[in-house]
Amino acid sequence: xxxxxxxxxxxxxxxxxxxxxxxxxxxxxxxxxxxxxxxxxxxxxxxxxxxxxxxxxxxxxxxxxxxxxxxxxxxxxxxxxxxxxxxxxxxxxxxxxxxxxxxxxxxxxxxxxxxxxxxxxxxxxxxxxxxxxxxxxxxxxxxxxxxxxxxxxxxxxxxxxxxxxxxxxxxxxxxxxxxxxxxxxxxxxxxxxxxxxxxxxxxxxxxxxxxxxxxxxxxxxxxxxxxxxxxxxxxxxxxxxxxxxxxxxxxxxxxxxxxxxxxxxxxxxxxxxxxxxxxxxxxxxxxxxxxxxxxxxxxxxxxxxxxxxxxxxxxxx
DNA sequence: GCGTCCAGGTCTACC
DNA sequence: GGTAGACCTGGACGC
Numbered sequence: 001x002x003x004x005x006x007x008x009x010x011x012x013x014x015x016x017x018x019x020x021x022x023x024x025x026x027x028x029x030x031x032x033x034x035x036x037x038x039x040x041x042x043x044x045x046x047x048x049x050x051x052x053x054x055x056x057x058x059x060x061x062x063x064x065x066x067x068x069x070x071x072x073x074x075x076x077x078x079x080x081x082x083x084x085x086x087x088x089x090x091x092x093x094x095x096x097x098x099x100x101x102x103x104x105x106x107x108x109x110x111x112x113x114x115x116x117x118x119x120x121x122x123x124x125x126x127x128x129x130x131x132x133x134x135x136x137x138x139x140x141x142x143x144x145x146x147x148x149x150x151x152x153x154x155x156x157x158x159x160x161x162x163x164x165x166x167x168x169x170x171x172x173x174x175x176x177x178x179x180x181x182x183x184x185x186x187x188x189x190x191x192x193x194x195x196x197x198x199x200x201x202x203x204x205x206x207x208x209x210x211x212x213x214x215x216x217x218x219x220x221x222x223x224x225x226x227x228x229x230x231x232x233x234x235x236x237x238x239x240x241x242x243x244x245x246x247x248x249x250x251x252x253x254x255x256x257x258x259x260x261x262x263x264x265x266x267x268x269x270x271x272x273x274x275x276x277x278x279x280x281x282x283x284x285x286x287x288x289x290x291x292x293x294x295x296x297x298x299x300x301x302x303x304x305x306x307x308x309x310x311x312x313x314x315x316x317x
Numbered sequence: 318g319c320g321t322c323c324a325g326g327t328c329t330a331c332c
Numbered sequence: 333g334g335t336a337g338a339c340c341t342g343g344a345c346g347c
Contacts, residue, residue, distance in 0.1 A: 147324095
């Protein structure tokens with residue numbers, strides 16, 4: 001049954017704000033689910049509020065320098081005032097509506113690597129996950145796997161246990177709830193989603209989230225270091241994963257990105273990408289300080305153009 | 318066709 | 333506190 005429109009609102013992001021670059025990133029990352037649809041400056045996607053599925057239709061009605069977003073929310077039942085406020089706050093946080101990038105851009109203008117990158121991607125907001133569980137599924141499946149295999153694991157989870165959200169003439173496949181995954185056996189997750197050793201970790205995480213683990217909103221208002229430490233109490237979530245999904249992103253280097261940043265920093269490939277991670281993290285912190293998470297997102301979404309300018313293929317890794 | 322290696326990390330045991 | 337070694341699975345590679 002199709003969901004009905006239950007809330008309509010407008011959001012006015014701090015300029016500059018490029019809607020397309022922010023929710024439909026050049027490197028191919030989705031905002032909420034891999035099955036969301038993006039056409040003509042409109043995003044049809046989904047989310048969960050409490051346990052209920054929502055359809056979201058986000059449309060840019062402004063410009064880069066005078067941005068405005070029209071947001072329509074579709075649900076099975078009407079939303080209470082409290083739910084409407086909660087949803088508005090979640091959308092504002094996850095779209096980084098109030099984030100002012102002025103200081104980042106000022107810093108970038110003085111930086112040899114970043115100067116042209118921020119021109120390429122002017123107005124792009126960094127990754128901010130609408131919900132915690134899908135972000136945790138992503139980082140668990142990224143571990144120790146080539147992208148193709150990670151993608152296969154996520155797809156099997158979505159197809160076997162996810163939900164279809166029907167609204168506005170569209171259907172968007174959305175992630176399973178923690179409760180649904182928590183009810184499955186580790187053996188089933190291992191075989192049906194081909195998760196391997198990750199099945200035990202995902203099962204444990206689903207049970208934690210089902211049992212009252214802080215939400216993304218709770219983590220957002222915590223001290224960034226405290227939020228990271230909290231995430232790392234989850235089984236299978238280490239420093240890399242916690243930094244990648246933390247509401248205030250760190251510099252989440254893995255083997256793939258370490259190879260790229262070695263070439264950017266030191267102009268050469270490394271024989272030991274994993275071993276180089278601590279040094280790269282220190283260099284990034286010294287070089288870019290609190291903006292290193294933004295640098296991470298901007299650079300990894302601009303690899304083709306950076307490669308062209310440097311004469312080195314950074315997309316091959 | 319078959320064996321081996323290793324990938325967009327994390328945990329544990331051991332020193 | 334530092335660090336090998338194990339961990340699912342499947343594609344790449346050498347033979």
